[in-house]
Amino acid sequence: MQLAVNILVLASIYALICCGYVLIYKVSRVLSLAHGELMMLGAYGLYATASLFSGHPLVALAAAAALALAVGVAVYAALMWRMTGESVLAAVLATIALGILLRGAMILMFGTQTQYPLRDLGWTNASLDLGAARISAVGLTLILSTALVYGALAVFLRLTRWGIRMRAAGQYPLLAAQRGIGLHGIYALAWGLATFTAGLAGMLIACDAGLEGTLVIIGLKAFPAALVGGLDSLVGALLGSLVVASAEVLLIHYVDPLLSDVVPFVILLAMLVARPWGLLGTREELDRV
Amino acid sequence: MSGYYRTRYAEDFALLDTATKKAWLAFLLVSLFIYPFLAGPLALDLANQILLGSIGAVALMLLTGYAGQISLGHAGLLAAGAFTTGILFKELGAGIWVTLPASAAVGAALGLVFGLPSLRLRGLYLAVSTLALHFIVTFAGGEYETRRGYSTGIIIDSPISDPRAWYLVLLAAAAATLLFGSNLLRARTGRAWRAIHGREAVAEALGVSVHRAKLSAFVVSSTLTALAGCLFAYYRGFVSAEAFSLYLTIQYVAMIIIGGMGSLLGAVLGTIFVVLFPYAIDIAMSALGLAERLSSVVFAVNYSAFGLVMIAFLVFEPQGLVGLWRRLQSWFLLWPFKQRPLA
Amino acid sequence: MTLLAVEKLEVVYHRVITAVQGVSLEVPEGAIVALLGTNGAGKTTTLRAISGFIGLDDARVTEGAIRYRGSRIENRPPHRVTRLGIALVPERNKVFENLSVEENLAAVVPAPGRSFEPDLVYQYFPALAPLRRRAAGYLSGGERQMLAIGAGLACAPELLLVDELSQGLAPRLVEELMHRLQVVRRETRTTVLLVEQNAQVALEVADYGYVMENGRIVLDGKPERLRAHQDVQEFYLGGGAARRSYRDVKQYRRSRRWYG
Numbered sequence: 001m002q003l004a005v006n007i008l009v010l011a012s013i014y015a016l017i018c019c020g021y022v023l024i025y026k027v028s029r030v031l032s033l034a035h036g037e038l039m040m041l042g043a044y045g046l047y048a049t050a051s052l053f054s055g056h057p058l059v060a061l062a063a064a065a066a067l068a069l070a071v072g073v074a075v076y077a078a079l080m081w082r083m084t085g086e087s088v089l090a091a092v093l094a095t096i097a098l099g100i101l102l103r104g105a106m107i108l109m110f111g112t113q114t115q116y117p118l119r120d121l122g123w124t125n126a127s128l129d130l131g132a133a134r135i136s137a138v139g140l141t142l143i144l145s146t147a148l149v150y151g152a153l154a155v156f157l158r159l160t161r162w163g164i165r166m167r168a169a170g171q172y173p174l175l176a177a178q179r180g181i182g183l184h185g186i187y188a189l190a191w192g193l194a195t196f197t198a199g200l201a202g203m204l205i206a207c208d209a210g211l212e213g214t215l216v217i218i219g220l221k222a223f224p225a226a227l228v229g230g231l232d233s234l235v236g237a238l239l240g241s242l243v244v245a246s247a248e249v250l251l252i253h254y255v256d257p258l259l260s261d262v263v264p265f266v267i268l269l270a271m272l273v274a275r276p277w278g279l280l281g282t283r284e285e286l287d288r289v
Numbered sequence: 290m291s292g293y294y295r296t297r298y299a300e301d302f303a304l305l306d307t308a309t310k311k312a313w314l315a316f317l318l319v320s321l322f323i324y325p326f327l328a329g330p331l332a333l334d335l336a337n338q339i340l341l342g343s344i345g346a347v348a349l350m351l352l353t354g355y356a357g358q359i360s361l362g363h364a365g366l367l368a369a370g371a372f373t374t375g376i377l378f379k380e381l382g383a384g385i386w387v388t389l390p391a392s393a394a395v396g397a398a399l400g401l402v403f404g405l406p407s408l409r410l411r412g413l414y415l416a417v418s419t420l421a422l423h424f425i426v427t428f429a430g431g432e433y434e435t436r437r438g439y440s441t442g443i444i445i446d447s448p449i450s451d452p453r454a455w456y457l458v459l460l461a462a463a464a465a466t467l468l469f470g471s472n473l474l475r476a477r478t479g480r481a482w483r484a485i486h487g488r489e490a491v492a493e494a495l496g497v498s499v500h501r502a503k504l505s506a507f508v509v510s511s512t513l514t515a516l517a518g519c520l521f522a523y524y525r526g527f528v529s530a531e532a533f534s535l536y537l538t539i540q541y542v543a544m545i546i547i548g549g550m551g552s553l554l555g556a557v558l559g560t561i562f563v564v565l566f567p568y569a570i571d572i573a574m575s576a577l578g579l580a581e582r583l584s585s586v587v588f589a590v591n592y593s594a595f596g597l598v599m600i601a602f603l604v605f606e607p608q609g610l611v612g613l614w615r616r617l618q619s620w621f622l623l624w625p626f627k628q629r630p631l632a
Numbered sequence: 633m634t635l636l637a638v639e640k641l642e643v644v645y646h647r648v649i650t651a652v653q654g655v656s657l658e659v660p661e662g663a664i665v666a667l668l669g670t671n672g673a674g675k676t677t678t679l680r681a682i683s684g685f686i687g688l689d690d691a692r693v694t695e696g697a698i699r700y701r702g703s704r705i706e707n708r709p710p711h712r713v714t715r716l717g718i719a720l721v722p723e724r725n726k727v728f729e730n731l732s733v734e735e736n737l738a739a740v741v742p743a744p745g746r747s748f749e750p751d752l753v754y755q756y757f758p759a760l761a762p763l764r765r766r767a768a769g770y771l772s773g774g775e776r777q778m779l780a781i782g783a784g785l786a787c788a789p790e791l792l793l794v795d796e797l798s799q800g801l802a803p804r805l806v807e808e809l810m811h812r813l814q815v816v817r818r819e820t821r822t823t824v825l826l827v828e829q830n831a832q833v834a835l836e837v838a839d840y841g842y843v844m845e846n847g848r849i850v851l852d853g854k855p856e857r858l859r860a861h862q863d864v865q866e867f868y869l870g871g872g873a874a875r876r877s878y879r880d881v882k883q884y885r886r887s888r889r890w891y892g
Binding site: 161164165167168171172174175176177178179180181182183282 | 683685710711714715719720722725726727728729730731735736738739740741742743783787
């Protein structure tokens, strides 16, 4: 039972981050490998606002969330818009380079010590007893936030006009532009939302376990989850996160704790060999690249 | 009568056709030979690093720049070569004449493994598969370290210790790699690679076996890379899994991008740039008086600066240093006329 | 009054290939103007130049001007052109295949200051009404073209550019679509520039026609005049009485009949 809880929490983390991978890929066909760093940036954002608004934790949270959204849009406006239309490899490398830049910048700005934003916010991470298992308060928040975010995104993409426009732009950008849809706006929105969810994930992880440099690896490990589900399917991302999280937790528990870093990539490789477009991705993606 | 005439087939195949080119090459060779005797220890070490790095860079350039197969697993292949050397040394006490061919064999085998996904995947998905393989390989290396208790790394006795001797060995190795690479490119294999880079369907229609071309690109590239890894292990005298991180792969990718894709000269130029970069940052920091304040986080400064420079090249000069060089050349040759390039 | 005026347009691909040389045409407000010609004549390029989407194929307008209501619009970014009220119904990839018909219409952003009820599209194309929820990828060719025209109309444009309406459709369907276009024009006063290979059908609905060949306009006039013209009959309408020998045809083309 405890394993199931652990799986759910880990899957929520991965799902929140994956949401960003999927959004950006679905809308602009760019694979953003800077997501781990953006996630950390969100966490550091919380640390910064927590110190700034000490005594007003809710304000700090809201400010950090808004900051994450703004950073996403800024990343698009400053860098990624130049990469639209360039080859896929160039765009991916640009995101990798951005990730490297962000990592260096974060160390320069915030130092290398471990931080505990939750403490700075003035809250404690209570451990809740569910009978057969325990879960931390932050862990529960993680699961709930993931559900909320995915629900909101599903409604947005399916039912609102701008959501439909985002899907349209992801499919045929040229036709979308011809129909009056401003592509730059759509891409900026996608980047903003993606960075927001990644930042949210980063903040919650930092609250749960503390904020330090190794957090970035989680972002990279979430990527196989996105791919397993299908890079352009949000539901797939949920599924993929569950699969990867389950495999990781179970293998750590029953086989070897050191496997945690490599398990997602083995699954990724297996998926690429068997079914490259993922569980729920659209098949044509393969021929497009 | 002036102009370039070819009267024999041998002239067609020759790498250097004009007397001027031969003269320049002679000059280059002479200066390269004199260098170790004139250079100080730091300059010598830098040169050694550049030569060593260029082997890996040429390997990656052949794979990605010419054959068009994107690979983000380069550090994994270097690790494979280095770890083969380390493992054979520790387990069997093997000398360099065993580890070198063994690394090559391991490299070739891994190249096959890395290359198999390329038969089904292209572009982004291929890059991702190579990334996954990189993590698996480095994980395996790390596992070996922990299982055998070498948690701080494997120490290797190097047969060569004098930096000057290393310089000559590495110079020979780099030159051999460049020669091998350029000959391969001029031969059928190289043409097949360029064909599949351009349009796979057309290449297949022209009788090029796309599968064979892709796999050969991967195998050749990884063999060279594993050899570089082996030399790397001996040069450092030390093998550890942390050295082969994703950042190392990105540095090699940066070498071929900053250098200029699709050109062996680009691989060399890119290597020079990336190897000298941290030292340039060092000098810049001392000049700006920041050296003291940021000494504890100098690697972070390197990171940020590196990321920035890479972005700058991707955005403003996608053809890399070679592109700059060619533009300079054409400006010089065409002056006072101006000509906009077609591409 | 002239809504769109193309003056001596020259479009060059990859800086070396001239696809359109010195094309001039005028589209009066409220009219349906047909631009005819075979493959490779430069019609689609002209249309792309007007709608602003030529940069993608590495093409540029190098000479001449395109004036919309007097102001120049060549080499502008496409969304600027769309803002002015010019909508394009493209040749390929005309609908979003993973979206339903409803969503296809909802995705459209109407030109600022104009609105268009998507329900009007179902009025003009009643065949689409029962297909609202169906994914556009599952529509037949004719339904797809109807949806494409409908989506173009949903932008509430002043000028509708239609590229190769008849391609791949059954003749009866093509006739019906053309007549619908006439209905739309009558009821919404939308101006239409129709690029077509099927001269017969196009000349039936057009108020004026231009014939393009090798990047140049070689003939223009009212449909009656065009239809009666011997060259148009022979090259586009399948007319021409006797079979000519190849030698005759070459000399025939060399003569200045196109300027008569």
